[in-house]
Amino acid sequence: MDLGLRSPNGFLSSLSDEDFELIRPYLRTVDLVQDSVLAEVGEKLSRIYFPHRGVISLVVNLARGERVQVAMIGRDSFFGSMSLLGGAESLVLNTAAVLVPGAASVVDIERVRNAAEQSGTFRAQMLRHALAVYLQSQQTAGCNAAHTVESRLARCLLQTHDLSGGNKLYITQESLAQMIGARRNSVSLVASTLQQADFIHYSRGHIEIIDLEGLKKTACECYGTVKSQYDRLMRCHP
Incomplete structure (x- = not known):
């Protein structure tokens, strides 16, 4: 098989x-x-x-x-x-x-x-x-306790990209706020910043990731840590 x-x-x-x-x-x-x-x-x-x-x-x-x-x-x-x-x-x-x-x-x-x-x-x-x-x-x-809203949002977008397998994400502003433990107005401001940097294209309920490397440079260490922990665990065999 x-x-x-x-x-x-x-x-x-x-x-x-x-x-x-x-x-x-x-x-x-x-x-x-x-x-x-x-x-x-x-x-x-x-x-x-x-x-x-x-x-x-x-x-x-x-x-x-x-x-x-x-x-x-x-x-x-x-x-x-x-x-x-x-x-x-x-x-x-x-x-x-x-x-x-x-x-x-x-x-x-x-x-x-x-x-x-x-x-x-x-x-x-x-x-x-x-x-x-x-x-x-x-x-x-x-992460939510120690890192900036911008780095947390970049981390979550990268994780969502990896888990869903696509660059186009359909996520409401309320869901984005839940993802990073922040207020909706903070999410809107930070998403606009990432868009101005040409890392994403952001409109109501729609996010398209344009520059993965740019997001990785903006994200906190937690993105890499979670990814490496998962890879390490999955390399183990009984």
């Missing part, structure tokens, strides 16, 4: 033939509709999402109504890893909403749990992805 053609999702394509067969018969494809909520905090998660295209945002809801993104899930991973580690209850730890529209394979969480119980290699691969999401959320917390 050609692993590259098996699935457009990185986690699924990384599995051995034997491990993939444990869940293959149960996979089905769904659309990821922009701004749709896939799971709320405290809910019992029933499905695991493996994006082909698009990006899922994991968001923390604060008491005064603020919503701040703590991690993003794209075509290289899956949503539901942290809930899988929670045992039989499978409670959702962060609100999950579609940041960039696309499509995903979905499967009932019990099918994934059964596969992990049957195969040590499947379980190890799943745990590495869960750790990658956890490390990303830690880095994001530090």
Whole structure:
């Protein structure tokens, strides 16, 4: 079986033939509709999402109504890893909403749990992805506390580009503010600055990345750190 053609999702394509067969018969494809909520905090998660295209945002809801993104899930991973580690209850730890529209394979969480119980290699691969999401959320917390709005926005745009696989992003101003933990007026000002530098083209709900290298020079260290952590984890094999 050609692993590259098996699935457009990185986690699924990384599995051995034997491990993939444990869940293959149960996979089905769904659309990821922009701004749709896939799971709320405290809910019992029933499905695991493996994006082909698009990006899922994991968001923390604060008491005064603020919503701040703590991690993003794209075509290289899956949503539901942290809930899988929670045992039989499978409670959702962060609100999950579609940041960039696309499509995903979905499967009932019990099918994934059964596969992990049957195969040590499947379980190890799943745990590495869960750790990658956890490390990303830690880095994001530090980034939002220490770095400028401009560098944070550049970082998030680069991550979104990598996870979605496209230069044209459909993201609302409200979602951009959640991504970097900033007010909408700050996002508008910084996006205009990046546009004036010819790094992006920005209009209402639409961003086109024009100069990736320019964005990389503007972004903080966290972009490279998250990327290197993920690459290091995925190079490990059980």
